[in-house]
Amino acid sequence: MPELAAPLVEWYRENARDLPWRRPGFGAWGVLVSEFMLQQTPVNRVIPHLEAWLERWPTPADLAAAPPADAVRQWANLGYPRRALWLHRAAVEIRDRHDGVVPRDVDALLALTGIGDYTARAVAVFAYGDRHPVVDTNTRRVLARAIDGRSQPGPPSRRDLEAMTAILPDDVETAAVVNAAAMELGATVCIARIPRCDACPLRDRCAWRAAGYPDTGDERRKQAKYEGSDRQVRGAVLKTLRDAASHAVPLLEVVPDWPDPQQRDRAIDSLIADGLAEASDGLLRLPA
DNA sequence: TATGCGTGGGT
DNA sequence: TACCCAAGCAT
Known part of the structure; x- marks a missing residue:
């Protein structure tokens, strides 16, 4: 060598x-x-x-x-x-x-x-x-x-x-x-x-x-295609949470216009499972 | 060992 | 325009 x-x-x-x-x-x-x-x-x-x-x-x-x-x-x-x-x-x-x-x-x-x-x-x-x-x-x-x-x-x-x-x-x-x-x-x-x-x-x-x-x-x-992927929705959801001045967002206002609502909801669940988000009283927020 | 996981700049 | 790519990690 x-x-x-x-x-x-x-x-x-x-x-x-x-x-x-x-x-x-x-x-x-x-x-x-x-x-x-x-x-x-x-x-x-x-x-x-x-x-x-x-x-x-x-x-x-x-x-x-x-x-x-x-x-x-x-x-x-x-x-x-x-x-x-x-x-x-x-x-x-x-x-x-x-x-x-x-x-x-x-x-x-x-x-x-x-x-x-x-x-x-x-x-x-x-x-x-x-x-x-x-x-x-x-x-x-x-x-x-x-x-x-x-x-x-x-x-x-x-x-x-x-x-x-x-x-x-x-x-x-x-x-x-x-x-x-x-x-x-x-x-x-x-x-x-x-x-x-x-x-x-x-x-x-x-x-x-x-x-x-x-x-x-x-x-x-x-790399898997990013457009339309779960990762893209997760990113959009998390950006919403990061940018929320009140530090909590009603679930109904989380990426409401995503074309596939079921995919969006799965993404929210996965973020919660990962510890990146918490849900309570119909609100979603970053982990305290 | 294979897969899922963000975002943006370069070509 | 659609890829390609970027000092990885956990599962």
């Missing part, structure tokens, strides 16, 4: 974006919040919301003391609002189980609501500087191309962690940079649609490039 770490590190030193969570002393809580927001939401949309969030809730205990409704409202239009609920639960867990301090141990992080393989290691590495493989969708694409000679990565797998571990240097600080560099390269150069191989530090050792850019197919599942 070609040596990938050295060119990645050199490239990252020159080309890393200046992002808020990379500032020295940003703090583990800030990193954790940023990672929650970055789960499936682009960087540029996250930044303003992250800053507002941390200004309002500078510590896990501050968020834990607020009602979940405030978290869901502050989440605004970032998407996947369950993440707001999960982040709030994680804050409560951090307060109750870790004395209000974001844990450093990967297994302790994994035990928090809303934190999986990626986020746990991202916090341990980027907030605390420990040595673990951090693998996100960008890294998986970079490794799939550079090492496996494929155009796109397959579905996420635990093998991804092993593949990243294989290129991680022993030095702790350099290992963190390699993790960040692989993600950054995938986010800005080795992008999904039209990669900018002329700007890639791995171009001379990339298996995919060497093989002539074969289209190996895309094993990832396609």
Whole structure:
């Protein structure tokens, strides 16, 4: 296997974006919040919301003391609002189980609501500087191309962690940079649609490039159509609740003109089941 | 392992 | 215009 770490590190030193969570002393809580927001939401949309969030809730205990409704409202239009609920639960867990301090141990992080393989290691590495493989969708694409000679990565797998571990240097600080560099390269150069191989530090050792850019197919599942979907109704219902000045909306006034009333009612039920809404006395509201 | 889960910008 | 895509997670 070609040596990938050295060119990645050199490239990252020159080309890393200046992002808020990379500032020295940003703090583990800030990193954790940023990672929650970055789960499936682009960087540029996250930044303003992250800053507002941390200004309002500078510590896990501050968020834990607020009602979940405030978290869901502050989440605004970032998407996947369950993440707001999960982040709030994680804050409560951090307060109750870790004395209000974001844990450093990967297994302790994994035990928090809303934190999986990626986020746990991202916090341990980027907030605390420990040595673990951090693998996100960008890294998986970079490794799939550079090492496996494929155009796109397959579905996420635990093998991804092993593949990243294989290129991680022993030095702790350099290992963190390699993790960040692989993600950054995938986010800005080795992008999904039209990669900018002329700007890639791995171009001379990339298996995919060497093989002539074969289209190996895309094993990832396609996103379901959004128009007319349950997700779209859920989003409309939740937006109504977020925007309600009175913090409660008569059920009859919740997305009243949706073309499929039964679908809308199912969506309301599912939001209640998820803990994102509460119903009483014919009113719907965010969770207190 | 496969599926459901928001929202908006890019092409 | 219709896709495609985005630092995943829980079930």
